Amino acid sequence: MKNKVLRTGILKLKELKLRDWARQLHSFVFTGEDAKTDKGTFPWAPFKAMVQKEISDHFRNWRFIILFVIISLACMGTLFATLADGMKAIAVDSSGNNFFFLNLFTKSNGTLPPFFGFVGFLGPLFGISLGFDAISSEQHRGTLSRVMAQPVPRDSILNAKFLAGIIVISVMFFTLSFLVLGAGLIAIGIPPTAEEFMRIMVYTVLSIVYVSFWLNLAILFSVRFKQSATSALLGIAVWLFFTIFYPLIANIIIKAYEPSKFASPRAIYFYEKLKFYLVQLMPNELFDGITSAILVPSVRSLGPLSMEQLQGAIPSSLPLGQSILLVWPQFTGLLALTLLCFLLSYVVFMRREIRSRG
Amino acid sequence: MEEKSIEIKGLTKKYGGRIAVDNLNLTIDKGEIFGLLGPNGAGKSTTILMILGLTEVDSGSVKVCGIDSSRYPLEVKKKVGYLPEDVGFYNDYSGLQNLMYIARLNDIPEEGAKKAALDILAEVGLDDVMHNKVASYSRGMRQRLGLADVLIKNPEVIILDEPTLGLDPEGVKKFLQLIVRLSRKKGITVLFSSHHLHQIQQVCDRVGIFVKGKMLAEGKISSLAQQLFSKNAFTLEGVVSTVGQEDNSTLSLKELVQKMDSIPEVVHVEMKDSRFVVESHKDVSAELSRMVVQSGYGLNFLSKKEYGLDDIYHQYFQEDNNT
Numbered sequence: 001m002k003n004k005v006l007r008t009g010i011l012k013l014k015e016l017k018l019r020d021w022a023r024q025l026h027s028f029v030f031t032g033e034d035a036k037t038d039k040g041t042f043p044w045a046p047f048k049a050m051v052q053k054e055i056s057d058h059f060r061n062w063r064f065i066i067l068f069v070i071i072s073l074a075c076m077g078t079l080f081a082t083l084a085d086g087m088k089a090i091a092v093d094s095s096g097n098n099f100f101f102l103n104l105f106t107k108s109n110g111t112l113p114p115f116f117g118f119v120g121f122l123g124p125l126f127g128i129s130l131g132f133d134a135i136s137s138e139q140h141r142g143t144l145s146r147v148m149a150q151p152v153p154r155d156s157i158l159n160a161k162f163l164a165g166i167i168v169i170s171v172m173f174f175t176l177s178f179l180v181l182g183a184g185l186i187a188i189g190i191p192p193t194a195e196e197f198m199r200i201m202v203y204t205v206l207s208i209v210y211v212s213f214w215l216n217l218a219i220l221f222s223v224r225f226k227q228s229a230t231s232a233l234l235g236i237a238v239w240l241f242f243t244i245f246y247p248l249i250a251n252i253i254i255k256a257y258e259p260s261k262f263a264s265p266r267a268i269y270f271y272e273k274l275k276f277y278l279v280q281l282m283p284n285e286l287f288d289g290i291t292s293a294i295l296v297p298s299v300r301s302l303g304p305l306s307m308e309q310l311q312g313a314i315p316s317s318l319p320l321g322q323s324i325l326l327v328w329p330q331f332t333g334l335l336a337l338t339l340l341c342f343l344l345s346y347v348v349f350m351r352r353e354i355r356s357r358g
Numbered sequence: 359m360e361e362k363s364i365e366i367k368g369l370t371k372k373y374g375g376r377i378a379v380d381n382l383n384l385t386i387d388k389g390e391i392f393g394l395l396g397p398n399g400a401g402k403s404t405t406i407l408m409i410l411g412l413t414e415v416d417s418g419s420v421k422v423c424g425i426d427s428s429r430y431p432l433e434v435k436k437k438v439g440y441l442p443e444d445v446g447f448y449n450d451y452s453g454l455q456n457l458m459y460i461a462r463l464n465d466i467p468e469e470g471a472k473k474a475a476l477d478i479l480a481e482v483g484l485d486d487v488m489h490n491k492v493a494s495y496s497r498g499m500r501q502r503l504g505l506a507d508v509l510i511k512n513p514e515v516i517i518l519d520e521p522t523l524g525l526d527p528e529g530v531k532k533f534l535q536l537i538v539r540l541s542r543k544k545g546i547t548v549l550f551s552s553h554h555l556h557q558i559q560q561v562c563d564r565v566g567i568f569v570k571g572k573m574l575a576e577g578k579i580s581s582l583a584q585q586l587f588s589k590n591a592f593t594l595e596g597v598v599s600t601v602g603q604e605d606n607s608t609l610s611l612k613e614l615v616q617k618m619d620s621i622p623e624v625v626h627v628e629m630k631d632s633r634f635v636v637e638s639h640k641d642v643s644a645e646l647s648r649m650v651v652q653s654g655y656g657l658n659f660l661s662k663k664e665y666g667l668d669d670i671y672h673q674y675f676q677e678d679n680n681t
Contacts, residue, residue: 142446
């Protein structure tokens with residue numbers, strides 16, 4: 001009897017706490033620092049208006065239109081290059097995989113880089129171009145203080161810019177992926193398997209994450225620097241550094257540690273690990289790892305593998321779940337970098353004084 | 359007791375080592391038009407930013423309509439309309455679209471907002487150009503659109519930071535009339551910051567003179583002027599000509615000065631070459647001109663010196679240095 005009372009008591013207590021927790025979580029998620037706590041509802045309508053405005057600004061912007069045209073042309077070009085020559089490029093495969101649709105994204109006949117190469121190369125540029133003047137142009141035009149004088153939390157403007165950017169990027173990447181899928185469907189004549197379709201969707205989502213990293217970096221620069229040109233140049237400089245200079249530097253470091261032919265396996269293993277981790281610092285390398293694992297199902301490791309690990313492995317492709325598991329660290333790293341940029345923009349922006357201009 | 363719209367207590371803001379606003383105390387009653395008068399860099403804009411919670415307060419407190427603006431800036435911003443100096447708009451949107459965007463940010467229901475926006479645009483005289491892009495607007499039109507922006511949220515307090523900067527005299531006059539009319543009609547409290555004395559004089563009930571982060575004087579314009587110029591309210595400036603007047607009847611310049619000084623209301627006479635400055639309690643221009651002519655001199659010109667903002671600052675700086 002006593003036990004039962006106690007148990008129900010504990011249960012009730014738990015229930016109470018849970019509800020409390022939920023409420024706390026709700027108020028934590030839905031009220032910014034700026035919001036008044038006793039009327040703790042987030043003003044959604046103004047936020048929606050801001051996001052809508054940002055999206056329509058992006059779509060009406062010549063910068064976006066030009067970049068969109070360039071990227072679509074590049075992708076279409078690679079698609080036709082891949083499909084030319086009687087689809088030799090996709091059909092011939094030594095490992096005997098029959099993922100025709102995935103090959104559409106990863107293979108080319110050599111005249112142009114494959115689809116994913118273009119996305120990896122132009123995606124950052126796209127992200128930078130969407131974000132580099134996000135805050136600085138508002139400041140420059142004198143609209144920032146005007147918007148900030150309205151009853152919207154200060155972070156809303158950052159969130160709206162970021163969300164609008166992500167929506168625009170998502171629309172574009174899904175459009176491109178579906179265009180390639182559709183063109184492939186017409187050219188090959190067989191529909192993609194569920195696995196292939198899922199892989200392409202996962203790839204698209206991950207490339208959105210990748211581009212949103214660059215978007216966030218550009219927004220961070222636009223918060224920090226008053227001149228849009230400075231932040232644009234800095235964004236491009238970072239991009240160039242990671243695509244061109246960092247690999248050079250990493251190479252030099254790796255060269256210095258290169259073991260001799262007769263080095264112990266331990267030394268060789270260390271060398272390979274070093275090579276792997278040095279390269280993994282780069283966001284574009286992280287993304288390359290992700291694309292190759294997701295779009296090429298036969299990839300079973302992104303790092304070095306020892307002979308023991310390979311022993312007994314069946315040379316076949318991995319299921320999607322395993323491929324995702326394989327890129328999970330890379331994905332987490334990319335997400336962490338994105339969030340870090342976002343956090344830094346927050347820290348810089350939230351405490352800033354907002355003057356009318358300059 | 360009247361309701362206080364803005365209450366500032368011991369407000370201080372520092373930028374590095376420089377004190378921008380120094381222990382400021384100020385209360386503004388509801389429905390009052392208060393003029394914040396001060397030179398550039400006096401800390402007017404900083405004070406306004408702190409009232410709105412757009413910059414952090416180092417010490418002291420600001421309450422707008424009883425709400426602490428550093429803790430609940432959102433609630434304050436719902437009640438306060440702020441027109442920044444040199445306000446910017448989205449240039450590729452029309453005036454109406456710009457206004458509607460602000461209405462949306464204020465969470466005003468769409469249908470009501472549209473009607474209110476049209477009414478307000480008519481009120482500020484932009485109804486014929488509201489579908490044009492803001493890029494094509496003149497400075498005065500932008501400023502009026504800024505006022506419309508402020509009014510759409512139906513504020514209890516309006517803060518205008520140098521709203522007349524860059525407007526032509528006619529534009530300034532119209533703009534000021536508009537503000538006064540709206541304030542009186544709706545009982546809105548207005549805080550008007552400017553460095554033009556005569557503009558403040560035209561519209562404000564009460565004025566605060568703000569120099570180097572400190573409120574030097576505060577009160578009604580009339581009392582302020584009395585306070586300032588009680589000693590020597592009039593200053594006359596003139597030039598006497600001596601050409602071809604060198605006969606016996608002519609007094610020397612020194613004697614003339616003495617004679618001028620003998621007028622009972624005159625406090626101080628200064629003569630340099632042929633230019634003289636006379637300070638007095640009353641308007642003595644008639645006596646002065648007669649005296650000059652009778653002394654055998656020609657009077658080239660005689661003018662009453664108007665007291666401008668410069669003189670007020672000057673006056674206050676002097677007092678500041680003396681004490």
